[in-house]
Amino acid sequence: MKSNVLLLGPGPCNPSQKVMESLSEPTLGHMDSEFINLVEETKTNLRSVFRTQNRVTFPISGTGSAGMEFLLVNFIEPGDKIVVAVNGVFGGRVANLAKRMGAEVIEVVQDWGRAMDNEAFIDVIKREEPKITAIVNAETSTGVYQSMEGIGEAVHEVGGLLMIDCVTSLAGMPVEIDRWGVDMAFSGTQKCLSVPPGLSPVTLSERAIEVFKSRKSPVPSFYLDLEQLLMYVDGSGGRSYHHTPPVNMIYGLHASLIEILDEGLEARWQRHATAAAYLIEEMTPFGFTPFVPEAERLNPLTTLSFPEGFKDAEMRQKIRSDHNIEVGAGLGPMAGKIWRIGLMGNNAAPSSVDQLVEALKKTLS
Amino acid sequence: MKSNVLLLGPGPCNPSQKVMESLSEPTLGHMDSEFINLVEETKTNLRSVFRTQNRVTFPISGTGSAGMEFLLVNFIEPGDKIVVAVNGVFGGRVANLAKRMGAEVIEVVQDWGRAMDNEAFIDVIKREEPKITAIVNAETSTGVYQSMEGIGEAVHEVGGLLMIDCVTSLAGMPVEIDRWGVDMAFSGTQKCLSVPPGLSPVTLSERAIEVFKSRKSPVPSFYLDLEQLLMYVDGSGGRSYHHTPPVNMIYGLHASLIEILDEGLEARWQRHATAAAYLIEEMTPFGFTPFVPEAERLNPLTTLSFPEGFKDAEMRQKIRSDHNIEVGAGLGPMAGKIWRIGLMGNNAAPSSVDQLVEALKKTLS
Numbered sequence: 001m002k003s004n005v006l007l008l009g010p011g012p013c014n015p016s017q018k019v020m021e022s023l024s025e026p027t028l029g030h031m032d033s034e035f036i037n038l039v040e041e042t043k044t045n046l047r048s049v050f051r052t053q054n055r056v057t058f059p060i061s062g063t064g065s066a067g068m069e070f071l072l073v074n075f076i077e078p079g080d081k082i083v084v085a086v087n088g089v090f091g092g093r094v095a096n097l098a099k100r101m102g103a104e105v106i107e108v109v110q111d112w113g114r115a116m117d118n119e120a121f122i123d124v125i126k127r128e129e130p131k132i133t134a135i136v137n138a139e140t141s142t143g144v145y146q147s148m149e150g151i152g153e154a155v156h157e158v159g160g161l162l163m164i165d166c167v168t169s170l171a172g173m174p175v176e177i178d179r180w181g182v183d184m185a186f187s188g189t190q191k192c193l194s195v196p197p198g199l200s201p202v203t204l205s206e207r208a209i210e211v212f213k214s215r216k217s218p219v220p221s222f223y224l225d226l227e228q229l230l231m232y233v234d235g236s237g238g239r240s241y242h243h244t245p246p247v248n249m250i251y252g253l254h255a256s257l258i259e260i261l262d263e264g265l266e267a268r269w270q271r272h273a274t275a276a277a278y279l280i281e282e283m284t285p286f287g288f289t290p291f292v293p294e295a296e297r298l299n300p301l302t303t304l305s306f307p308e309g310f311k312d313a314e315m316r317q318k319i320r321s322d323h324n325i326e327v328g329a330g331l332g333p334m335a336g337k338i339w340r341i342g343l344m345g346n347n348a349a350p351s352s353v354d355q356l357v358e359a360l361k362k363t364l365s
Numbered sequence: 366m367k368s369n370v371l372l373l374g375p376g377p378c379n380p381s382q383k384v385m386e387s388l389s390e391p392t393l394g395h396m397d398s399e400f401i402n403l404v405e406e407t408k409t410n411l412r413s414v415f416r417t418q419n420r421v422t423f424p425i426s427g428t429g430s431a432g433m434e435f436l437l438v439n440f441i442e443p444g445d446k447i448v449v450a451v452n453g454v455f456g457g458r459v460a461n462l463a464k465r466m467g468a469e470v471i472e473v474v475q476d477w478g479r480a481m482d483n484e485a486f487i488d489v490i491k492r493e494e495p496k497i498t499a500i501v502n503a504e505t506s507t508g509v510y511q512s513m514e515g516i517g518e519a520v521h522e523v524g525g526l527l528m529i530d531c532v533t534s535l536a537g538m539p540v541e542i543d544r545w546g547v548d549m550a551f552s553g554t555q556k557c558l559s560v561p562p563g564l565s566p567v568t569l570s571e572r573a574i575e576v577f578k579s580r581k582s583p584v585p586s587f588y589l590d591l592e593q594l595l596m597y598v599d600g601s602g603g604r605s606y607h608h609t610p611p612v613n614m615i616y617g618l619h620a621s622l623i624e625i626l627d628e629g630l631e632a633r634w635q636r637h638a639t640a641a642a643y644l645i646e647e648m649t650p651f652g653f654t655p656f657v658p659e660a661e662r663l664n665p666l667t668t669l670s671f672p673e674g675f676k677d678a679e680m681r682q683k684i685r686s687d688h689n690i691e692v693g694a695g696l697g698p699m700a701g702k703i704w705r706i707g708l709m710g711n712n713a714a715p716s717s718v719d720q721l722v723e724a725l726k727k728t729l730s
Binding site for chain 2: 001002003004005007009011012014015020021023024025026027028029030031032034038061062063064065066068069073093096097099100101102188190196197198218219220221222223241242243244245246247248249251320326329331
């Protein structure tokens with residue numbers, strides 16, 4: 001049996017008992033109408049969580065990075081121009097991947113731990129008129145939540161598509177696909193959606209679908225080819241086999257979406273905000289200080305700079321081994337500088353903070 | 366609660382109770398040493414099942430087709446020559462994907478329902494001297510098992526790499542990676558490995574790794590980039606985050622591999638052979654005839670031509686709705702012509718056949 005760890009890192013978090021049990025329900029065939037109905041319900045509920053009417057909204061059979069790749073591989077053709085906001089690992093990953101696919105990549109950089117300046121970013125969009133503009137709504141490496149103000153309008157003014165990474169914000173902070181004018185978004189199940197890792201929910205606007213239809217070169221992937229995927233995932237033209245999706249993982253997502261919509265998105269966002277504020281309040285006496293300015297903080301994932309002389313790795317290891325709590329280390333250039341403390345899904349609760357503080361006290365004493 | 370269906374289609378099959386329960390065990394963090402140890406054990410046991418010493422042997426975070434794509438995206442550069450055996454959907458898919466990646470593709474076609482002629486295929490390899498030769502060891506669309514005799518030697522004689530699809534053979538019929546001289550192989554968890562769909566075990570020879578290292582262009586994928594994946598999956602240089610793997614799915618694979626090795630591979634192969642022979646024996650009185658010549662049959666997935674006037678879709682639907690048994694339809698050009706009956710993993714047992722025959726009798730009466 002595995003250890004029962006309170007997961008307060010950057011994801012995975014601890015799903016509910018009901019979600020965990022759903023993973024063990026009897027496997028159905030991927031062409032079975034009972035399973036297809038479950039996929040349809042999952043799509044409908046994903047639309048509610050993404051706040052979108054987009055017909056094409058479904059989970060990709062891979063983790064969050066597969067969702068990022070799904071979007072880029074279908075929408076980039078060699079030579080296409082993409083403007084990418086880079087203020088952490090995941091913006092950098094979008095830029096890296098776009099280059100691998102032969103795009104002309106314009107990186108707009110910002111200090112790690114800060115949101116992009118919307119006005120300055122919009123100026124670049126207007127100047128460059130890219131086919132795709134990509135921005136990270138929730139930067140999991142730094143704990144920054146990006147305001148989307150004005151960006152969708154600017155992108156559409158120049159006839160482009162807006163892509164966002166909402167892996168760590170979806171179902172934990174406002175994500176408003178339609179209101180923001182987002183054309184392409186990807187997320188992951190192991191954060192505020194509160195399911196184990198394994199799926200990447202994505203959504204595409206009709207505008208994006210039109211752009212896809214005008215592609216000149218074949219998509220250099222079969223697994224992630226939108227046209228092929230729609231033959232299975234979109235019932236409108238009858239269904240045919242494309243690949244065998246992770247049936248039992250979809251049970252988990254299906255179960256969790258019901259719980260999320262039962263709670264209500266606004267209530268859930270508020271719960272994540274309250275938990276994050278309480279965490280900062282409780283960690284301050286130990287000498288931890290928030291890495292991100294208040295207005296730019298990602299509630300589901302709080303980043304904290306260490307007190308003077310703090311033994312990062314040793315402390316994480318002790319809290320894990322002696323108290324069965326995981327906290328997240330810094331990633332990339334932030335390694336050894338910050339902790340990333342996730343309060344996601346059910347873990348976004350004062351009791352998670354209390355357990356961590358108790359463990360920290362005992363470990364420091 | 367989902368229906369408890371006896372899955373006798375082309376996969377998924379019904380995993381053991383223990384494997385199903387393992388999916389619900391507490392999620393661990395992907396950087397947690399307890400989980401890393403479990404990944405290491407999974408890799409070790411996968412090597413035994415693949416019959417290989419290959420260091421690079423691990424599950425890709427996607428279903429079988431993602432494994433196929435992993436191999437091609439890392440090893441094909443534009444202009445590379447690949448010889449592909451095409452005698453069903455999955456050989457065709459390899460050819461399709463290789464073209465999307467800019468390869469020069471030589472397709473060697475064979476009638477559906479027949480294995481490739483090894484001598485003729487070897488002649489093509491010697492003439493074309495391709496960088497990669499791809500052949501389907503277990504063609505899931507037709508129920509054909511491919512003899513590998515002489516192929517590895519020919520491929521290496523011309524300095525190439527041998528790639529096989531063993532999605533439906535691994536752990537159900539002989540797969541001998543090292544003895545056959547296979548350099549790249551991919552499988553899927555939902556067939557004879559007896560785990561729900563969601564992972565694609567792969568293995569790469571040292572020869573393949575050397576070829577990868579000499580790549581001139583960047584891999585046009587980040588999710589499937591071998592170099593990036595090894596930073597997480599291969600402990601030798603320390604571990605760093607690449608993506609968040611499907612933790613609970615890996616619990617399932619880990620649990621099933623232990624059961625498979627406890628049974629013993631030879632015993633398991635024999636069990637699949639016995640079950641397939643019994644199936645054909647029992648289905649013959651109904652007028653079903655084997656679609657594939659005896660020497661070329663894939664034991665885990667038997668394909669049967671219908672008796673005169675048989676109502677394919679109606680019968681499948683009734684057997685599913687009235688008896689909770691799934692049988693597989695024909696795929697692609699075989700639709701409406703054959704049934705694909707999978708006896709995989711725990712389902713490779715006379716009792717599965719007896720249940721199907723009973724259901725068929727009642728439905729026909």
